[in-house]
Amino acid sequence: MAHPSQLGLQDAASPVMEELIHFHDHALMIVFLISTLVLYIIVAMVSTKFTNKFILDSQEIEIVWTILPAVILIMIALPSLRILYLMDEINDPHLTVKAVGHQWYWSYEYSDYEALSFDSYMIPTQDLSPGQFRLLETDYRMVVPMESPIRVLITADDVIHSWAVPALGIKMDAVPGRLNQASFITARPGMFYGQCSEICGANHSFMPIVVEAVPLQHFESWSSSMLEKA
Template sequence: MSRYSQLGFMDASSLVMEQLIFFHDHAMVVLVFIVFLVGYLMVYLMFSSLMDRNGLDGQVIEIVWTILPAVILVFLALPSLRLLYLMDDLGSCFLTIKCVGHQWYWSYEYSDFVGIAFDSYMLPADDLEIGEYRLLEVDNRVIVPSGLDVRVLVSSEDVIHSWTVPSLGVKADAVPGRLNQISFHVMYPGVYYGQCSEICGANHSFMPICLEGVDLNSFMTWVKGVESSEEF
């Protein structure tokens, strides 16, 4: 679907986001079922009362509105609990990145490697090249390997921020004095954008997140190049 006519979620680029979209569609089916059932009962009872007929007696109604909601909750709770477990199950990750929010930019540190730490600022509109997105491009992208699990440790230096990448299905509050952690699995190489999702001040909308997924060989080449240079 073209991005100019998209009505649903962004295309999923991680396993968790795929499951989130599936659960959303599942919940919408249940919601449509509830709306049609309640609407049918209301119309049926209204016409029954207008025609001086007994609709459903009290005992039947009590049984229906006691058992049916319980069944509906089961159909919603089981996939929801499974998804919560998948989102919280970090397991062993190939790479750990420390992310610290500032007013108004992000700082990143690759704790598994020596000397890879940098700040990530939004690019001004005058510095954008053809094909780059206004308010979303940054000077230093977060490079991660695709096909492998990545852990991000999120905190803040000043106020509450929120590190969010919608297409990966990840969102974590960056709270001063507290360390939150999330993990994701980039399925395909590409560039993924996000923004701070917490109102953190006057320039809240000017601290984007730009994450680039590359294959493992390209990632290790980038790491060696950064470690051997003074780029950051």
């Protein structure tokens, strides 16, 4: 969960998000080095001491500043492609959940159970309990077992939505008539908050997402109680 005046990314709750944070730091360091080099060259060129024929007309320098950007792009592209393939991998998921976006709430269907489905609405501000987050709490949470591969099938019923949970490193569009999929593994128990990241209408900011990761035995107890209600 983000905190006031936070500058960096949220704490990672999945292996993919950990990789994304490492890649962010890696790319940021490259940008910092490029900015420093460019600033040094500008200062050197302004100075009459370094403004000479060797700097202004040099085949060697032209070769360097042609090859160097290509090397930098490779250094950024390789880890980026690796993470893209990791995000697309879905190896024998233990649980499949279908998330359907509506104006303006989410509904969840647990495909491995016959009658386990529910709608998830935002809790109005006046109904919040002490300690709950405004515009982020829902009446029913998407409960998943921790340390288990989870597959989420994402679609929409009316307009384009986007199912996004920053701590899990997931942001997937929910498109009517199309079934997108994403996968994640929660590395620790807890509640992870997200929101629809697509401008889907007047109440776009009032359809939050809450993913609650619990130990397997607690998930089994929760699923049993939900099936009894159904």
